[in-house]
Amino acid sequence: MISRAERSANYVILVLFAAFALAPIGTVLAAALGPDDAPGSGSGSAASIAGLHVGNFAAAWHVGHFGTYLxxxxxxxxxxxxxxxxxSISVDTRWERCVSAARRCCSTPSFSAS
Structure with a gap:
């Protein structure tokens, strides 16, 4: 049986590894929704919702040629x-032919006891 302390330690280790694995995703998301640091970008963009700059996605779509790649x-x-x-249809058809040919070839006549 696993003790309460060991179970708690397992959860702490699991949470640490999960945070380590998910941290890069969080930093990329924060950078994507953060303000544009390019000069002349203008912080008063209309695509800003509650401090989240969703216009960055449109700019990245255009600059990165994601439409073409998509x-x-x-x-x-x-x-x-x-x-x-x-x-797969061709292979399935040929497989059925092989199986039916093997059944005809290898079938033995049944002998009845008289």
């Missing part, structure tokens, strides 16, 4: 899914 990713995904479906 379209390319969509094309690759559609191609891969289409090819996978075609190949």
């Amino acid at each position: 379209r390319m990713s969509l094309l690759v995904s559609v191609f891969v899914v289409t090819v996978s479906v075609i190949l």
